[in-house]
Amino acid sequence: MVGAYAQGSIIMAHTYAIRHLVASHPTGFEVNLQQQTTGAAPWHGWYKFPKIGLALTYYDFHNPALGYAFSASPYISKSISRNAKHDLSFRLGAGLAFLTNPYNQETNHKNTIASSALNATLQFRFEYDYALTPHLGLLVGAGLNHYSNGATTKPNFGVNLPSVVLGLNYHQQRPAPRTNANAPLPAEIGHTFFNVSTSVGFKQRTEGDKQKYLVNSLTVAVGRRMNRKSNLLLGLEGFNDRSLKATLNDTTRAGLAQPDVKKAGIFVGHELLFGRLVFDSHLGFYLYAPYKSSTPYYERLGLKYHFTNLLFGAVDLKIHRGAADVIEFKIGARL
Missing domain, CATH: 2.40.160.20 (Porin)
Known part of the structure; x- marks a missing residue:
């Protein structure tokens, strides 16, 4: 599956030190590459055949102190309710992000969110995919994107971006075939x-x-x-x-x-x-x-x-x- 989504966000003021940065409303775009597990490994069936993928995301903070963000996040997506016409799922991902305008004491002292260009990113999201055709799906979602360098450099208050998502998915085959739904229990249980x-x-x-x-x-x-x-x-x-x-x-x-x-x-x-x-x-x-x-x-x-x-x-x-x-x-x- 291939997806393309637009994102709209706000900046959460989770600490007083970033309140001066919450006036803008960041917008972004995501390209998504996703594969449906089919039972090739036993854990596929144990988790009711989740999806795994890679999200490539671009964000414009619409604030010169913050600049832009580019990230790559491998993820796993677990269906909550799924049939031939719709798929409600929860997605969790983690990866790396590059921020173009980190904190600099002389030239960019207002950016208290991140003081390094390279950061970690965490992403979780609820998604609903509705089948418009056998191959094309309309996706709406709501979730949170987080960027932080884990205190490797300071200041590092991080940024939380609650986001709404709207886009399209192209499914090569929907639903994908599944095998090995009742995989045997692993021998290591109890060891x-x-x-x-x-x-x-x-x-x-x-x-x-x-x-x-x-x-x-x-x-x-x-x-x-x-x-x-x-x-x-x-x-x-x-x-x-x-x-x-x-x-x-x-x-x-x-x-x-x-x-x-x-x-x-x-x-x-x-x-x-x-x-x-x-x-x-x-x-x-x-x-x-x-x-x-x-x-x-x-x-x-x-x-x-x-x-x-x-x-x-x-x-x-x-x-x-x-x-x-x-x-x-x-x-x-x-x-």
């Missing part, structure tokens, strides 16, 4: 496994300090396959954020002892499984944190991909009370 991983990330402390500080972690977790779609995890991890040491050096009086900036925590996690691709979410609590630089708990959202049965890679966003802390690039092994 326990172990994960060992390490990550690196970089973050900026303040707008005035341009240095990128290394943040890394080490994680050990035990997991269990609960059903066709889910793993549950329990783990321990340690963190070393060099930006905290730099902050202490700036704020501690000469001669006074400094607390340890290293942290250790325990977390519970869930993994939603799509074959080799995994969407993970964690909630953690610090057990060891002598330097109280954040909330006593943290969250993590991310995507993991198993290259082999042993080796995996992941990109995670670590969060404190809804605010991005760092983007983590992770490599690990499943034992």
